[in-house]
Ligand SMILES: Nc1ncnc2c1ncn2[C@@H]1O[C@H](COP(=O)(O)OP(=O)(O)O)[C@@H](O)[C@H]1O
């Protein structure tokens with residue numbers, strides 16, 4: 001089939017790569033130089049809705065896949081649906097699950113989903129008072145911007161001072177802009193985290209293999225939070241039973257709550273889960289594929305991925321997708337300075353890689369004939385192997401094929 005993908009990151013490269021592997025005819029806007037190797041790319045910006053719609057009208061795809069959260073939150077899936085396209089991606093009403101953490105938490109509470117106790121605020125004085133009372137009762141809080149803040153909106157606070165400073169930075173100094181105009185203060189939970197990616201076609205669901213992600217910049221989970229520095233799959237401590245339990249406790253109830261509001265969900269639901277005292281608590285929902293989870297997950301799937309997405313887009317029963325036994329390890333290579341101010345414009349050299357290794361582009365561009373860095377996360381090296389150790393060894397060998405000034409990556413993905 002013909003598939004149009006919207007987006008330009010590593011996630012979209014992985015999606016386009018998978019569709020191409022399955023033999024589909026892939027188109028992407030605005031894409032990136034890596035995507036251009038597996039899809040016909042046009043450079044329309046994601047926010048240029050008229051250009052994107054005109055392009056889709058010309059291509060006439062059987063399926064449109066909207067990759068990133070911003071266009072979903074802005075209603076791009078609705079735009080395509082209104083124009084008669086089969087779209088994988090929730091409409092604006094459902095995308096509020098990611099666009100507003102305050103809404104999302106209210107929905108979780110209404111649905112009886114296990115989640116951290118919380119309260120939402122837009123008044124800094126009331127927020128500070130609440131934080132003071134929580135800390136006084138021995139309950140540290142997490143301060144979260146309600147809006148989408150590119151992974152910079154959640155601060156796990158160790159002290160009341162830190163909580164007050166975080167509240168002020170969002171509600172008073174407005175450091176996160178609109179995204180931080182409303183904040184959520186949450187009880188801090190302890191536990192291990194995993195994320196579950198579930199394909200959703202109305203009330204039908206199909207969870208994909210679980211990938212573990214690494215959020216911090218430094219080895220051993222030290223340092224600042226990032227968009228994600230690597231992933232691996234399978235994750236041995238997340239059993240099939242835990243996945244089923246999470247589906248029942250976290251995924252199905254939110255979908256029925258949305259259905260009660262007449263909101264239909266057709267896309268992927270990403271549940272961020274913390275397993276605390278054996279209970280899967282929902283930390284958040286995202287309404288799109290994870291990045292860099294997707295780079296690992298698509299490589300664990302046999303054929304039928306695009307067919308499953310098409311079924312979701314049409315609201316039909318989701319056909320099963322074969323899950324491969326190989327393990328996958330994906331390591332992100334970032335620019336010097338990331339996740340702070342980072343360097344751009346360095347030439348990238350990529351040499352031949354061995355079988356089983358793919359290089360997914362995220363922050364790359366062509367400057368004339370030369371491939372150069374433009375983003376914080378530049379490429380991800382993704383390798384399959386017979387087991388986790390084999391995949392890990394191949395991914396790190398693959399890193400040796402990539403070179404640019406200032407490159408940094410974690411050494412402990414998959415350990
Ligand atoms: N209630 C909580 N208790 C403990 N840690 C939390 C809690 N909420 C979030 N975190 C931590 O902060 C990270 C980011 O929070 P999340 O809600 O996923 O926001 P976002 O991904 O939008 O930044 C989580 O992956 C988790 O490590």
Ligand SMILES: [Mg+2]
Pocket residue numbers: 272284
């Ligand atoms: Mg998150």
